[in-house]
Amino acid sequence: MGEVNVIINNQKIVAEAGETILDAARRANIRIPTLCYLKDVVKSGACRVCLVEVKGARALLSACTTPVSEGMVVWTNSERAIRARKTTVELIMSNHNKNCLSCKRNLNCELQKLCQELGVRENRFEGEYTEPTFEDASPGIVRDTSKCVLCERCIQTCMTRSSRMSTACSADSA
Numbered sequence: 001m002g003e004v005n006v007i008i009n010n011q012k013i014v015a016e017a018g019e020t021i022l023d024a025a026r027r028a029n030i031r032i033p034t035l036c037y038l039k040d041v042v043k044s045g046a047c048r049v050c051l052v053e054v055k056g057a058r059a060l061l062s063a064c065t066t067p068v069s070e071g072m073v074v075w076t077n078s079e080r081a082i083r084a085r086k087t088t089v090e091l092i093m094s095n096h097n098k099n100c101l102s103c104k105r106n107l108n109c110e111l112q113k114l115c116q117e118l119g120v121r122e123n124r125f126e127g128e129y130t131e132p133t134f135e136d137a138s139p140g141i142v143r144d145t146s147k148c149v150l151c152e153r154c155i156q157t158c159m160t161r162s163s164r165m166s167t168a169c170s171a172d173s174a
């Protein structure tokens with residue numbers, strides 16, 4: 001793999017060709033908030049929390065799915081990117097059971113931290129809520145739809161695990 005030169009927040013960075021804006025930024029200690037991203041498991045671009053501004057691009061791009069390219073200029077902290085990120089989290093919260101005080105994840109919750117970081121304190125979007133259902137058939141995953149943020153982590157984790165298991169089984173039987 002070769003190298004590409006990019007500029008993130010006015011900082012020159014030598015990135016690896018093919019890596020994402022998020023990976024290049026992290027190696028340079030530039031923080032981009034994420035929610036659905038899970039290293040080596042989920043890069044679905046589902047949540048849109050990691051939106052960044054890229055010179056020449058009309059729309060904001062998700063840092064976790066967009067590969068770097070030579071000469072790319074990125075702003076992770078422009079007013080437009082921060083505003084879009086906040087609106088995204090406000091929309092997620094508009095369909096969220098916000099009973100943090102009685103929630104198991106209180107004070108250990110990525111979504112709660114994002115709300116604090118982005119200053120999401122009010123219900124800006126009111127509307128219908130998804131019918132709550134609670135699934136705990138699996139010992140590994142409990143899914144409460146009143147708090148589901150549609151990050152797809154549970155789906156991708158199961159798919160990754162089952163594909164690794166079938167690869168291991170094929171290797172065993174070879």
Ligand code: SF4
Pocket residue numbers: 096097098099100101103104105106107109110111112147
């Ligand atoms: S999952 Fe939702 S209700 Fe629970 S602590 Fe996080 S933001 Fe609050």
Ligand code: FES
Pocket residue numbers: 033034035036037044045046047048049050051062063064065
């Ligand atoms: S973290 Fe990039 S789209 Fe969710």
